[in-house]
Amino acid sequence: MFRRRRRDEASAAEVPAATEERTDERSPEAAAGPAGEGAGRGSGPWDEGDDYPERDRVDLGGLRVPIGEGHEVQVNMAEDQVVGVTVIQDQTALQVQAFAAPKRSGIWDEVRRELSEELRSAGAAFEEVEGPFGREVVARVPVDAGEGQVAEQPVRFIGVDGPRWFLRGAISGQGAASPEAAEGVEDVFRDVVVVRGDTPMPPKELIELRLPPDARKAMEQAQAAAEQEQAKFEDLNPFERGPEITEIR
Template sequence: MNDVFGRRRRAEEETARSVPERELAAPARESGPWDADEGHPESERVDLGGLLLPVGPGFEVQLTVSGDSIVGAVVLVEESALQVQAFAAPKRSGIWDEVRAELAREVAALGGSTEEREGPFGTELAARVPAEGQEPQPVRYIGVDGPRWLLRAALSGRAALDADAAATLEGVVRDIVVVRGDEPMAPREPIELRLPSEARHAMEQEPSPEELRPFERGPEISEIR
């Protein structure tokens, strides 16, 4: 009888030890933005290297350049804009809380205002940012902490205030794939992007401006500095 109880106790102890291991396993993501190493639904996306960016009819895509590096992308749809950037983050902790607080301080230093709100991706920052010669402009700052990366997005224009206009661009954020890579990167270091292969090929051929449209039914690609 003692042997039976002993076996049962050992089995319970082994079960108890195995539970924390299961709890530490990263849960499967139910929606994006996605990590490149995760399973994610197939979709039409522009390959920008560090980001796979969903595209749709009527989209125009501009690339944000810092020095000689491409560090972000802007999606323009009708009267709305979505700016997205990806940054490296520590392996065991997210950085959106810290980045959000810094954004709030930066906007305040410019004379603007911010308010934290709950949105479809968690806590976001609703801001009114001063613009030269204009009334303060509404901007929604969104952040998503992923595996060793932060995706930061900013909705402006009509999408910053109108839920219907925002839905299209929120869908873009939800379907982005972040390609972090395995190389060591300092926290907050931008994950560099690159021109799509079609655009690179077009530029190498030095075509006329009319030919610098690598996607027949997709977005126009241009650079902004």
């Protein structure tokens, strides 16, 4: 977990912002996106070749995620792989994932249909509405509230098709029910930079993410320390006789 500190806070661990060197030298295939979109679009989310505004961003390889004062950034791991990133602001969370998409068509329409089927199968109430990024899915997802109780959690699923990529966001917490509370994380989503790369990928495959070097080093050190601590307990045999003291009178 990483946090952009407020001015009056001490820093426990910070992720360095991306050092962004950009050019518009892309292949025609990389520059062309759905509906003829490409570099020079007026608003984000951004492609790495776009003329996007400068600001502090966490460099996760396939994503450069903007951070601001009071933001908390968490990477989502599956085993040893980074599969997404969550930005928390106050009582609102935004989870972001990037996927490969075809050269000439977007996949958000198809993803929304699949998402609707999954929500329907889970017994969740949902509807499609028009939002700041176009069509989005607003749902109330059943969650375990403990002691056999089930509660409904509001979630907004947003998506944007870019040049050979698709960016999906899930807003939960206060921002899922209050447009005012969502403004901060919507600005984060709007200013994400997607680094698709030129490697061929099938549609809907996750774009590879990675931890920044400093964060990976810190994680490896923490894992090594935990393994050493665990080894101490494993070496202890409660049934093995320890040193004995013989008293001579």
